[in-house]
Amino acid sequence: MKTPNRIIKKLFLEKTKYGFAFSTNSSLVSYVLNNKIVVYDYQQKKRVKCITVKQIESPPSWNSKTNEFTFVADNTLWLYDCAKDKLIKIVKDNFWFPSARRFKGGWDFLKGLLFETKDNFLKWDPLGKPINYFVTKTANTYSLVKFNLISKQKQLLFQCSDQPPTSFDISANAQYVLYTILLKDSDNYEVRLYDQQTKTGYLISKERYYLYLQPTIKAIPWNNNFLIRTTRNQLSKLYLVNTSLRSMAKLVSFKSNIYNWIYSPTQKQVYVGFKRNNFGQEAIALISLKKQVSKKLFLVKEPGVNIPLFVNKDEELFYLNASPQNLGGLKQKRLSQTKSSSILPLTSLGNKNNLFITPEEKLVLTADNEKMYLQLYKPKNLIAGKKYSCVIVIRGGPTNSSYLLPQSLCSLLAQQNYFVLLSNYRGSTGFGTNWTQAVRGIGIGQKDLSDIISTVAYAKKDPRINSKNIAIYGKSWGGYLALLCGCKYPKLFKCVIADSSISDWKIQFAKTEIPTYDQWLFKSKNTPLLKKLKSLSPINITPKSFPPNLIICGQKDKNTPYEQSANFVSKLQKLETETTSLFFKNEGHIYQDPRVINQWTRKILTFLNRYLV
Numbered sequence: 001m002k003t004p005n006r007i008i009k010k011l012f013l014e015k016t017k018y019g020f021a022f023s024t025n026s027s028l029v030s031y032v033l034n035n036k037i038v039v040y041d042y043q044q045k046k047r048v049k050c051i052t053v054k055q056i057e058s059p060p061s062w063n064s065k066t067n068e069f070t071f072v073a074d075n076t077l078w079l080y081d082c083a084k085d086k087l088i089k090i091v092k093d094n095f096w097f098p099s100a101r102r103f104k105g106g107w108d109f110l111k112g113l114l115f116e117t118k119d120n121f122l123k124w125d126p127l128g129k130p131i132n133y134f135v136t137k138t139a140n141t142y143s144l145v146k147f148n149l150i151s152k153q154k155q156l157l158f159q160c161s162d163q164p165p166t167s168f169d170i171s172a173n174a175q176y177v178l179y180t181i182l183l184k185d186s187d188n189y190e191v192r193l194y195d196q197q198t199k200t201g202y203l204i205s206k207e208r209y210y211l212y213l214q215p216t217i218k219a220i221p222w223n224n225n226f227l228i229r230t231t232r233n234q235l236s237k238l239y240l241v242n243t244s245l246r247s248m249a250k251l252v253s254f255k256s257n258i259y260n261w262i263y264s265p266t267q268k269q270v271y272v273g274f275k276r277n278n279f280g281q282e283a284i285a286l287i288s289l290k291k292q293v294s295k296k297l298f299l300v301k302e303p304g305v306n307i308p309l310f311v312n313k314d315e316e317l318f319y320l321n322a323s324p325q326n327l328g329g330l331k332q333k334r335l336s337q338t339k340s341s342s343i344l345p346l347t348s349l350g351n352k353n354n355l356f357i358t359p360e361e362k363l364v365l366t367a368d369n370e371k372m373y374l375q376l377y378k379p380k381n382l383i384a385g386k387k388y389s390c391v392i393v394i395r396g397g398p399t400n401s402s403y404l405l406p407q408s409l410c411s412l413l414a415q416q417n418y419f420v421l422l423s424n425y426r427g428s429t430g431f432g433t434n435w436t437q438a439v440r441g442i443g444i445g446q447k448d449l450s451d452i453i454s455t456v457a458y459a460k461k462d463p464r465i466n467s468k469n470i471a472i473y474g475k476s477w478g479g480y481l482a483l484l485c486g487c488k489y490p491k492l493f494k495c496v497i498a499d500s501s502i503s504d505w506k507i508q509f510a511k512t513e514i515p516t517y518d519q520w521l522f523k524s525k526n527t528p529l530l531k532k533l534k535s536l537s538p539i540n541i542t543p544k545s546f547p548p549n550l551i552i553c554g555q556k557d558k559n560t561p562y563e564q565s566a567n568f569v570s571k572l573q574k575l576e577t578e579t580t581s582l583f584f585k586n587e588g589h590i591y592q593d594p595r596v597i598n599q600w601t602r603k604i605l606t607f608l609n610r611y612l613v
Contacts, residue, residue, distance in 0.1 A: 019031055019032040019058075019059025019060070019120075020059070020309050020310075020320070020330070021059055021060045021061065021062055021069065021120075022062070022309065022310040022312075022318065023062050023067055023069075023082075024062065024064050024312075025064075025065070025066065025067055026067050026082075027041050027042050027043035027044070028040070028041055028042075028048065028067060028082060029042055029310075029318075029330070030059070030060040030062070030069060031059070032056055032059055035052060035053060035054065035055075035056060036050050036051060036052050036053075037050075037051040037053065037056065037059075037060060037071060037080075038050050038051075039051075039080075039082060042318075042330070042332070048082070049080075049082070049085065051080060051087060053073040053074065053078070054073055054074040055073055055074040055075075055592070056071065056072075056073045057072045057073060057074075057075070057095060057097045058071055058072040058095075058097050058120060058121065058122045059071065059120055060080075061120060061122045061123060061124045061132070062124060063124050063128055064124065064126060064127075064128050065127075065128025066083075066128065067081075067082040067083055068080060068081045068082060068083075069082075069124075070090070070122060070124065070132055070149070071122065072095050072097065072122060072134070075092055075093065075094070075095055076089060076090070076091070076092045077090040077091050077092075077093065077095070077132065077134075077147075078090060079149060090149055090152070091147070091152055093134075093136055093145075094136045094137050094138055095134060095135070095136060095137075096121070096135045096136060096137040096142060096164060097121050097122070097135075121134060121135050121165075121168070122134050123168075123169065123170055125170070125174055126170055126171070126172050126173070126174050126219065127173070127174050129174075130148060130149040130150050131146060131147065131148055131149065132146075132147045132149060133145065133146055133147070133157075133168075133170055133177070134147065135164060135165060135168075137164070140161060140162050141159055141160070141161055142159065142160045142161075142163075142164040142165065143156055143157075143158075143159045143160075144156075144157045144158055144159075144160075144165065144168065144177065144179070144194075145157065146196075157177060157194060157196065158177075158194055158201060160181055162184050163181055163182050163183065163184050164181070165179040165180060165181050166179075166180045166181060166182055166189060166215060167179065167180050167215055167216045167217045168180075168217060169217045169218055169219040169226060170219055171219050171224040171225070171226065171243060172219055172220070172221040172224050173224045174196070175195065175196055175197055175224065175243075176193055176194065176195055176196070176224065176226075176243050177193070177194040177196065178191070178192070178193050178194075178204075178217050178219070178226045178228070178241055178243075179191075179192055179194070179217065180192070180215045180217065180228070188206050188207070189206070189207055189215060190203060190204075190205070190206055191203075191204040191205040191206075191207065191215070191228065191241070191248060192204060193241070193243065193246060202246050204241060204246060204247070204248050205248045207230050215228055215229060215230045215231075216228065216229045217241075218261070218262075218263065220263045220265070221265050222263075222265070222268055223242070223243075223244070224243050225240055225241055225242055225243055226240075226241040226243070227239065227240060227241070227251075227261070227263065227270065228241055228248070229258050229261065231258070235253060235254070235255055236253065236254045236258035237250050237252070237253050237254075238250070238251045238252045238253075238254075238258065238261070238270070238272070238287070239251060251287070252272075252287055254272070258272055258273070260272075260273045260307050260308055260309070261273065261308060262308045262309065262310060262311050263311075264311045264315065266313060266315065268288070269286055269287060269288055270286075270287045271284055271285070271286055271287075271299065271308040271311060271317060271319075272284065272285050272286075272287055272308070273306055273307045273308050273319070284299045284300035284306050284307075284308050284317070284319060285299060286299050286335075299317070299333070299335070300317075300319060300321075300333065300340070302321050302340075306319055306320070306321050307319055307320045307321075309330075314334075315334065315335055316332055316333070316334055317332070317333050317334070317335075318330065318331070318332050319331055319333070319340075321340075329342055330342075356408075356411045357377050357378075357380065357410070357411045357414045357415065359375035359376055359377050359407075359410065359422070360375070360376040360377075360378070361373065361375065361376075362374050362375070362376050362458075364423075364454065364455070364458045365454070366426075366450065366451050366454045367450050367451075367453070367454055368450075370435075372423060372424060372425070372451055372454065372455075373423070373424045373431065374421055374422060374423035374424065374455060374458070375407075375410070375420075375421070375422040375423075376419070376420070376421055377410045377411065377413070377414040377419070377420035377421075377422070378414060378419050378420075378464075379414055379415070379417045379418070379419070380414075380415070382464065386464070387464065387465065387466035387469075388417060388418065388419050388464055388465055388466060389417075389418050389419070389465075389466055389469040389470070389471070389608075389612035390418060390419040390420070390421065390459045390462075390465045390466070390469065390470045390471070391413050391418045391419070391420050391421075391470075391471045391472070391473055391608065391612075392420075392421050392452065392455055392456060392459065392470065392471070392472045392473070393407070393409065393410055393413075393420055393421070393422045393473050393474070393478070394422075394423075394425070394452060394472070394473070394474035394475070394477075394478030394479075394481050394482055395407075395422065395474075395475060395476075395478050396474075396475045396476030396477045396478050396479075396500075397427060397428065397429075397476070397477050397478075398425070398426075398427025398428060398439050398448055398477045398521075399427060399428070399429050399436060400428060400429065401424055401428050401429050401431075407422060409473075409601075409604075410422055412601065412605075413608075416605060416608075416609075418608070418612070419459070419462070419464065419465050421455050421458070421459055423451060423452065423454075423455045425447075425448045425451035425452055425455075425481075426438040426439050426443065426447035426448045426450075426451050427439030427440075427443075427447070427448050427477075439521070440521055440522075441521075441522065444521060444522070444536060445480075445481075445484055445536050448477075448481055449481055449484050449485070449488070452472075452481055452485060453485070453489060453492075456470060456472075456489075456492055468494070469494055469612050469613075470492065470493055470494060471493060471494055471495045471496070471497070471608055471611065471612055472485050472486070472493050472495075472496050472497070473497040473499070473604070474497070474498055474499065474501065475499040475500055475501075476499070476500050476501065476502075476559065476560060476589065477502070478499075478501075479498040479499050479500055479501025479502070479560070480498075480501050480502040480503070480538070482496050482497065482498045482501065483496070483498050483501055483502075483503055483538035483568070484538055486498075486538075486542075486546050486547050486549065487538050487541045487542055487543060487546065488541075490543060490545040490546055490547050491545070493547045494547065494548070494611045494612055495547050495548045495549060495550070495607065495608070495611040495612070496546070496547050496548070496549045496550075497549070497550045497552070497604060497607065497608075498549065498550075498551050498552070498565075498568075499552040499553070500552065500553050500554065500557055500559070500560050500565075500589050501551075501553075501560060501564075501565065502537075502538075502560050502564065503537065503538045503539045503564045503565060503567070503568040504537045504538075504539045504540075504563075504564040504567060504568070505533040505534075505536055505537045506533060506537065507561055507563050507564040507567070508560065508561065508564060509533075511558075511561040511563065512558065512559060512560065512561060538568065539564070539567060539568050539571055542568075542571055542572065542575060543575075544575050544576075544577070546572060546575065546577045547577075548577070548578035548579075548580075548611055549572065549577065549578070549579055549580070550580045550581070550582065550603070550604070550607045551565055551568060551569050551572075551579065551580070551581045551582070552565075552581070552582045552583075552584075552600065552603075553565035553566075553582075553583055553584070554583070554584045554586075554587030554588045554589060554591065555583055555584060555585050555586075555587070556585075556586065556587060556588045557587075557588050557589045558588060558589065559588075559589040560589060562583070565581075565583070566583070569581045580607060582599075582600070582603050584596050584600075
């Protein structure tokens with residue numbers, strides 16, 4: 001089953017553009033594509049510059065007064081002057097970018113875009129001075145630094161111990177820094193204000209923290225204030241932070257997740273992107289902030305995901321649109337227009353290449369008669385009467401969703417003549433609070449696992465699928481569920497692939513870099529549920545009948561530490577199961593090196609071809 005390098009490269013290495021940043025002085029926009037930073041002229045619709053660097057850690061941050069931007073790659077701050085076409089190396093430091101290092105490329109296009117866009121931890125001075133603000137990390141101390149690009153002098157503004165800022169921005173007059181910080185061993189965060197003139201810090205508010213949708217801050221020129229978005233139980237609120245009064249007032253609420261928003265300085269309006277329903281339909285609304293009275297006006301209601309990115313002085317809105325049926329791209333719209341115009345295709349593929357397979361949307365019943373949404377990928381040229389092998393793919397999370405774009409791995413497997421099922425099991429977001437919360441506490445390894453088995457049952461009922469030839473693949477939390485499937489239902493699967501998975505909760509709690517997330521899942525680090533960790537750990541319940549398996553992990557994985565995968569392989573070998581392992585020495589939770597991605601892809605295809613005859 002030969003797979004050309006072109007297909008692997010197209011599907012995994014060339015499809016995603018993210019980290020869009022706009023110049024306020026020209027028609028230039030920059031974005032990240034693989035290991036390149038591309039400068040694009042949206043008026044002329046052509047590339048102006050393509051900068052190739054190693055290990056991009058932050059999307060570009062533009063100077064508001066000139067056409068130059070900075071970015072961080074390979075722990076080095078770089079400056080690019082568009083007018084002079086000159087790239088300058090500024091300084092090497094211990095930069096800390098949570099969005100880039102933790103999320104870049106690891107989720108689907110939307111997640112990469114959001115965390116790279118709204119939580120960029122590299123800020124240019126709002127007045128256009130040659131000054132950048134960024135966060136550095138030394139041991140367990142996080143420092144917000146003010147750095148002069150010319151003198152290369154570094155000024156420490158403040159430090160945070162143990163926990164980093166979750167978001168920050170600089171006021172329009174460059175006097176104030178507003179930031180949020182998650183309190184250690186808690187789901188509360190604090191909103192803090194720092195006055196650079198008086199060198200004084202103030203506590204503005206305490207709020208509740210909700211998973212990865214931490215509070216996000218954006219400065220607005222209106223009286224040098226800030227806007228801050230908070231989310232709790234899929235109820236999002238937009239607040240105005242008044243720097244003079246040092247207070248925080250709610251402007252508007254949405255019974256949905258507000259993903260991204262932008263401020264219009266000429267009209268004192270906010271463009272907000274939010275979820276409209278459970279199937280990835282997202283709208284952009286226009287909200288007036290005059291006298292703190294909000295009015296929602298639906299501006300964009302195209303199918304799929306719609307994310308506002310930038311509004312210029314002429315009130316032209318730039319946003320991203322994408323859906324499984326239409327790969328879309330960067331679009332432009334005026335308030336007076338009814339239609340949008342396309343600026344830049346979302347991918348370098350285009351539908352004419354026909355590499356992505358559009359999934360069918362299915363609603364199936366779970367074991368307890370709840371409706372569950374899943375995607376079905378099938379081979380393009382089905383042969384009547386033929387029975388096809390099937391792969392159940394479980395994405396990570398669990399607080400994530402699979403409805404926005406065709407998934408690369410699923411498309412590739414379908415091209416290899418497999419049926420592929422990808423479900424939004426219990427714990428997924430976008431299907432109501434109860435659905436997300438069901439996996440917490442006693443639901444861990446219960447409701448989510450049951451939903452995967454319901455997905456298998458759905459596959460077995462499809463007359464086109466060979467019910468005796470079903471494999472399961474899972475990544476991260478999905479890998480954990482894949483291992484539980486192999487432990488508790490070994491006869492259902494011909495083989496199991498667990499990628500960057502949890503197999504030992506004792507090691508997971510001791511060594512993960514995201515303990516707060518695990519504590520949220522278990523409801524409390526002191527909950528009696530923790531006493532059941534042994535029975536919830538696959539390494540402790542592995543039967544001799546465990547199916548043939550492939551265990552994959554990066555040895556620098558800090559989310560699901562590598563030691564547990566290595567120990568699990570040893571356990572499987574002692575049980576004399578058919579075990580294959582693939583460990584990447586220099587990779588973390590998300591694989592970045594194109595050569596590694598190529599090896600990872602081919603290993604999975606070879607393994608499946610061996611057992612799904």
